[in-house]
Amino acid sequence: xxxxxxxxxxxxxxxxxxxxxxxxxxxxxxxxxxxxxxxxxxxxxxxxxxxxxxxxxxxxxxxxxxxxxxxxxxxxxxxxxxxxxxxxxxxxxxxxxxxxxxxxxxxxxxxxxxxxxxxxxxxxxxxxxxxxxxxxxxxxxxxxxxxxxxxxxxxxxxxxxxxxxxxxxxxxxxx
Numbered sequence: 001x002x003x004x005x006x007x008x009x010x011x012x013x014x015x016x017x018x019x020x021x022x023x024x025x026x027x028x029x030x031x032x033x034x035x036x037x038x039x040x041x042x043x044x045x046x047x048x049x050x051x052x053x054x055x056x057x058x059x060x061x062x063x064x065x066x067x068x069x070x071x072x073x074x075x076x077x078x079x080x081x082x083x084x085x086x087x088x089x090x091x092x093x094x095x096x097x098x099x100x101x102x103x104x105x106x107x108x109x110x111x112x113x114x115x116x117x118x119x120x121x122x123x124x125x126x127x128x129x130x131x132x133x134x135x136x137x138x139x140x141x142x143x144x145x146x147x148x149x150x151x152x153x154x155x156x157x158x159x160x161x162x163x164x165x166x167x168x169x170x171x172x173x174x175x
Contacts, residue, residue: 117156
C-alpha cells in the first residue's frame with residue numbers, strides 16, 4: 001500500500017506540470033496572436049489600407065505623426081525585435097512541451113534555456129539600438145540593465161542545470 005502512495009505522488013506532480021505547461025503555452029499563443037495582429041494592422045497602415053495613430057504603439061514608434069513617417073531603419077529594428085519575440089515564443093513552447101512530457105534535465109532543455117537567455121540579451125541590444133536611432137542619442141540608466149541581467153541569469157541557470165545533469169549522469173554510471 002505504501003508503494004502505491006509513493007508512485008501516485010510523482011504522477012500527481014507530473015500532472016500539475018502538464019496543466020501549468022498547457023496554460024502557459026496557451027498564454028504564449030495568445031501573445032503571439034496579439035503581436036501578429038498588431039504587426040498586421042501596422043503593415044496595413046504602412047501600405048495605405050488603414051489609418052491608425054502611432055500613439056497607440058510604444059516608443060519610439062509613438063514619436064512620429066504617422067506610421068508612414070517612421071524611418072526604414074527603425075521599422076527594420078522593430079521587425080527584428082518581433083522576430084526575436086517569435087523565436088522566444090517558439091523556444092518557450094518547445095521547452096514547455098519537454099516539461100509536460102516529463103523531460104526536465106536533458107540537453108535539449110538546457111539548450112532551449114540557453115537560447116532563451118541569449119534571445120533576451122539580444123532583445124536588450126536591439127532595443128538599445130532602436131532607442132539610440134529614434135532619439136538620436138544613447139541614454140543608458142541603471143534600470144536599462146535589468147533585461148540584460150535577466151538574460152545573463154537565464155544562461156547561468158541553464159549552465160547550473162547542465163552541471164547538475166552531468167553530475168547525475170556520473171552518479172548513474174557509478175556502481
